[in-house]
Amino acid sequence: MRRLLVSAVAIVTCCLPCTTVAAADVQVVGGERASIEANPWAVHLTDARGAQFCGGTIVAPTKVLTAAHCALSRSPSELRVVAGREDKQDREAGVSVTPADIWIHKQYVAADEGEDVAVLTLKKALPYTPLPFAELTDRALYQPGTQLRALGWGRTSENGKTSRYLMQATLPVLPDDFCAETYPQFVKTDMFCAGYEGGKIDTCQGDSGGPIVVEGKLVGVTSWGEGCARKGKPGVYVRIARYAKDLHPVVDALPTGVVDP
Numbered sequence: 001m002r003r004l005l006v007s008a009v010a011i012v013t014c015c016l017p018c019t020t021v022a023a024a025d026v027q028v029v030g031g032e033r034a035s036i037e038a039n040p041w042a043v044h045l046t047d048a049r050g051a052q053f054c055g056g057t058i059v060a061p062t063k064v065l066t067a068a069h070c071a072l073s074r075s076p077s078e079l080r081v082v083a084g085r086e087d088k089q090d091r092e093a094g095v096s097v098t099p100a101d102i103w104i105h106k107q108y109v110a111a112d113e114g115e116d117v118a119v120l121t122l123k124k125a126l127p128y129t130p131l132p133f134a135e136l137t138d139r140a141l142y143q144p145g146t147q148l149r150a151l152g153w154g155r156t157s158e159n160g161k162t163s164r165y166l167m168q169a170t171l172p173v174l175p176d177d178f179c180a181e182t183y184p185q186f187v188k189t190d191m192f193c194a195g196y197e198g199g200k201i202d203t204c205q206g207d208s209g210g211p212i213v214v215e216g217k218l219v220g221v222t223s224w225g226e227g228c229a230r231k232g233k234p235g236v237y238v239r240i241a242r243y244a245k246d247l248h249p250v251v252d253a254l255p256t257g258v259v260d261p
Contacts, residue, residue: 028152029229030201031169036086036094041131041218042166042211043083044153045070046096052088052162055152055210056081057218059133061125063251064099066209067221067238068108071118076102083126086166088153097122103250105243111224112183114190116238118209119250131211133218133251134241141219142192142239146173149213150194150222150235154206158228162206171195171202171212174234182232183225190242192220195234203235204228212237 036042041058045066054070064081071079076099084094099120108115134141151168155161171194179193180186186193194212195202203210203222212220220237227233240247 028150028154028163028167028169028202028207029157029204031150031156031167034086034151034166034168036084036166039151039166039168039211040084040128042151043081044085044088045209046080046082048078048080050080052082052153053206054208055154055206055222056120057133057211057221058083058126058128058130059119059218059247060130060251062122062255063130064120064122065133065218065221065240065247065251066118066120067111067223068104068116068118069111069223070209071102071104071120072108074102076100076120079120081120081122081126083128088164095126097124097126100255105246112185112236114187115243116223117221117240117243117247119247121250121255123255131213131218132216133244133247135244136241138217138219138241141214141217142173142241144173144175146214147171148173148194148219150203150207150210151213152203152207152210152222154208154210155204155228158204158230160204169201169203171235179234179236182234183236186236190239191223191236192239193225193234193236194220195229197232197234199229199231199233202229 056066105115
């Protein structure tokens, strides 16, 4: 099943209850409130009308890393990056910016096939501290049992409502063999899965593209899965370290005419 991960209150695996994996509609299930002050790099994406559908991470003053499936077939004018806003309804907090450019990994086809990464470039630098992403040398951060933190504004239960507030949940990395047995299409070089075999805590619809963090680094992006917080069906996330060499040329490049915050 193809699953869409965006953001939510209890981090739940971002999958829709259908026969294909939905890759841009997941939220946090079984989580707790998180503050934007402690996580200033966490952003959510909306359409031009203000409807939130995915998450993202500020990785440089003018760069937001998200999932490819969140940006595919969308023009910059159709997207808004909302930063510094913990409560989605508080329109006076933070800023809402239209991207100037969208980069999607050239090999991306579908979330469950890998390369589910995209970078949004902004014309104006955001006044929030970026989060560094994992490098190839950060293999230890993906060891089974490592406690990760997932964040998002997605649904707080499968088929439930999305969260008004930024949520977070703690998820342990699971062994690659378990992930491959659970999902035949799982690619261990490009992905990792995290969660609990008994379910109950996960990312969900609306969390897609959002950050998975440990030790002050972005190690994953919410990507796909089957349902939300289902027993034996953990969420699957982009192994960011695998794509560091592809991301640096995009993230490190300065857009023309950048305006300081």
